[in-house]
Amino acid sequence: MPARVAHKYLDFGLVEELPDSYAWKALDHDLPSEEAHKPNSVPIIDLDHNNAIELIGSACKTWGVFQVVNHNISKNLLDDIEYEGRKLFSLPMHQKLKAARSPDGPSGYGVPSISSFFPKLMWHEGFTISGSPLAHARQLWPEDHTRFCQTIQEYEKEMNKLAERIMWLILGSLNINKEDITWAGSKDDQFQEGSSAVLQLNSYPACPDPDRAMGLAAHTDSTIVTILHQTNNTSGLQVYREDYGWTRVPPQNGALVVNVGDLLHILTNGWCPSVLHRAVVHRTQHRLSIAYLYGPPSSARISPIPKLVDKFHPQLYRAITWGEYLGIKAKHFDKALRSVLVSDPTSESLGPNDDNC
Numbered sequence: 001m002p003a004r005v006a007h008k009y010l011d012f013g014l015v016e017e018l019p020d021s022y023a024w025k026a027l028d029h030d031l032p033s034e035e036a037h038k039p040n041s042v043p044i045i046d047l048d049h050n051n052a053i054e055l056i057g058s059a060c061k062t063w064g065v066f067q068v069v070n071h072n073i074s075k076n077l078l079d080d081i082e083y084e085g086r087k088l089f090s091l092p093m094h095q096k097l098k099a100a101r102s103p104d105g106p107s108g109y110g111v112p113s114i115s116s117f118f119p120k121l122m123w124h125e126g127f128t129i130s131g132s133p134l135a136h137a138r139q140l141w142p143e144d145h146t147r148f149c150q151t152i153q154e155y156e157k158e159m160n161k162l163a164e165r166i167m168w169l170i171l172g173s174l175n176i177n178k179e180d181i182t183w184a185g186s187k188d189d190q191f192q193e194g195s196s197a198v199l200q201l202n203s204y205p206a207c208p209d210p211d212r213a214m215g216l217a218a219h220t221d222s223t224i225v226t227i228l229h230q231t232n233n234t235s236g237l238q239v240y241r242e243d244y245g246w247t248r249v250p251p252q253n254g255a256l257v258v259n260v261g262d263l264l265h266i267l268t269n270g271w272c273p274s275v276l277h278r279a280v281v282h283r284t285q286h287r288l289s290i291a292y293l294y295g296p297p298s299s300a301r302i303s304p305i306p307k308l309v310d311k312f313h314p315q316l317y318r319a320i321t322w323g324e325y326l327g328i329k330a331k332h333f334d335k336a337l338r339s340v341l342v343s344d345p346t347s348e349s350l351g352p353n354d355d356n357c
């Protein structure tokens with residue numbers, strides 16, 4: 001295998017040496033000395049705990065991320081989705097490419113959509129599911145895709161319930177309830193379709209030079225919350241905290257990771273800031289993670305909840321739909337949230353009309 005690989009899809013299993021196009025500079029993946037000085041770590045919260053609301057509220061404000069146990073997602077379902085994900089990524093490359101993501105939609109097999117913002121490629125392959133997985137599943141397994149589709153459907157259904165429950169716990173900690181959010185009561189005809197979500201299967205193959213490779217580069221999610229299943233006890237997720245730097249989120253058997261996304265940041269007028277995170281890779285282990293990216297109904301306009309706005313806390317962000325925000329993120333990446341500010345101190349604001357979305 002030549003050292004330079006410039007094409008978009010790499011057959012990771014065939015590579016013995018890290019190609020230059022995948023070699024990142026000055027990575028600080030290993031954090032042992034720093035970690036010794038950190039007084040605490042990402043909270044693990046029991047959803048059945050009497051104080052779950054307060055614990056979650058404080059985790060959101062200080063960390064922007066926490067793990068949950070007693071979440072009611074069965075071990076069987078977590079194992080099933082992992083099995084289906086592993087089956088998908090172990091298909092031969094030519095087969096996976098039959099379900100390649102097209103430039104005009106989010107669904108399918110491919111590199112992370114944030115790749116264009118980085119000079120180096122990521123040691124990552126992903127499969128994004130937005131809406132029905134059927135068309136792509138048929139291309140991957142013309143003979144038998146029933147189990148794959150059923151598992152996805154069941155997983156999305158259960159995750160939707162959990163994400164909604166967690167969203168209300170977070171909002172509850174700020175004294176916000178269903179009456180405070182117009183799109184929240186799904187009884188409202190206007191928002192009949194309910195909340196929307198995307199399922200992202202992430203595969204990080206074993207890597208010959210993990211210290212110089214990047215699994216998934218630092219980003220915040222364009223979601224209300226994201227629920228991440230780190231499968232098979234394989235670590236990789238790291239989150240950034242201003243005062244701590246990069247910190248691991250060690251997989252905890254049976255626990256799911258929840259992180260605050262940009263839309264919750266907007267909705268809470270900055271009370272729950274979205275968290276910067278990234279994934280690192282291993283020399284021998286193939287890591288798989290499954291992210292449930294939970295967002296509002298597509299027609300809902302998201303803006304800071306009026307109860308959280310007063311003369312001491314002026315409205316920071318303008319109203320925006322999920323689709324509009326995704327368009328801005330795709331164009332401006334880490335400057336997306338800033339560009340939704342009502343008044344942008346860096347005067348890079350796009351304004352509602354400049355972005356054409």
Ligand SMILES: C=C1C[C@]23C[C@H]1CC[C@H]2[C@@]12CCC[C@@](C)(C(=O)O1)[C@H]2[C@@H]3C(=O)O
Pocket residue numbers: 106112113114115128198200219220221222223293326329
């Ligand atoms: C609904 C979403 C959210 C997306 C874009 C679109 C479909 C795929 C999602 C992800 C998943 C992987 C990380 C991320 C940063 C990426 O590259 O693609 C996410 C991005 C975002 O959260 O902005």
Ligand SMILES: O=C(O)CCC(=O)C(=O)O
Pocket residue numbers: 200202216221226228230236237238277278279289291
């Ligand atoms: O694999 C991980 O640990 C992180 C995945 C992630 O950040 C995402 O899918 O948005």
Ligand SMILES: [Fe+2]
Pocket residue numbers: 219220221226277
């Ligand atoms: Fe993410």
